Amino acid sequence: MKNYYLIPALSSNPTILRRTLELITPEKITIPTHADRFSPHDVICHLNDWEPIMREERMKLAFANPGAAFLAYDEGEMAIERNYAARDLQQQLAEFVSERAKTIEFVQSLSEEDWKKTAYHPERGEVTLSDLVNMVACHDIYHVDQLWAVIP
Numbered sequence: 011m012k013n014y015y016l017i018p019a020l021s022s023n024p025t026i027l028r029r030t031l032e033l034i035t036p037e038k039i040t041i042p043t044h045a046d047r048f049s050p051h052d053v054i055c056h057l058n059d060w061e062p063i064m065r066e067e068r069m070k071l072a073f074a075n076p077g078a079a080f081l082a083y084d085e086g087e088m089a090i091e092r093n094y095a096a097r098d099l100q101q102q103l104a105e106f107v108s109e110r111a112k113t114i115e116f117v118q119s120l121s122e123e124d125w126k127k128t129a130y131h132p133e134r135g136e137v138t139l140s141d142l143v144n145m146v147a148c149h150d151i152y153h154v155d156q157l158w159a160v161i162p
Contacts, residue, residue, distance in 0.1 A: 013140075013144075016117075016143065016144065016147060017114060017117065017118065019147040019150075020110065020113065020114050020117065020143075020146065020147050021110075021114060023110075023147060023150035023151070023154070024103075024106060024107045024110050024150075026150075026154055027054065027057070027103070027106075027150065027153070027154060027157070028103060030154055030157045030158065030161070031050060031054070031099075031103070031157070033161045034050050034157065034160055034161060035162065038050065038160045039051050039099070040052075040095070041160075043156050043157070043159050043160050044156075044159065047156060048089065048094075048153075048156070050157050050160060051094070051095075051097075051099050052089055052094045052095075053153045053156060053157060054099060054102045054103050054106060055089065055092070055094040055097050055102050056085060056088075056089065056094070056153070057106050057149075057150065057153060058102045058103075058105050058106040058109065059088060059092060060149070061106060061109035061110055061112075061113060061146070062109055062112075063083070064113070064142060064145070064146050065109070065112060065113045065116055067080055067081065068080050068129060068142050069113075069116065069117075069139060069142050069143065070116070071129050072127045072128060072129035072137070072138070072139045072142060073120070073124060073127055073139060075129075076127040076128055076129070077128055077129070077130065078129055078130065079129065079130040079131075079132065080129055080130070080131065080132075081132070082131070082132045082133055113146065117143050120139065124139055125138065125139050125140040125143075126138055126139070126140070127139045129142070
């Protein structure tokens with residue numbers, strides 16, 4: 011795939027997230043950024059949980075079994091079930107960085123034809139492997155924007 015900016019975006023987004031977190035005051039780190047949104051702390055837990063889901067359960071499913079359907083998750087329920095509040099922020103950030111490296115390694119292994127393979131998202135319909143990889147980079151930026159809302 012001739013998307014020259016995708017790997018650099020996937021690679022730099024964890025650094026952007028870390029630098030953004032450094033700008034958030036300690037008293038705001040565990041307060042939701044808006045009604046029905048995650049706190050900055052929970053954003054990192056969320057991204058850490060979603061990285062392997064996107065790679066292992068979605069990208070690799072589309073790669074190995076084109077046309078297969080994957081599961082939908084309730085992100086709010088996941089946060090409660092996985093007890094985000096009790097997780098260490100720095101550990102979650104480190105794990106996210108490690109998981110992202112695995113995602114980049116997988117993405118770099120894809121052939122031109124692999125990018126066109128599809129899977130079925132229960133809420134969005136058919137998505138290509140290219141769509142899924144781009145969703146990861148865009149999802150990061152969606153949450154970076156959310157975090158900037160609480161920076162003084």
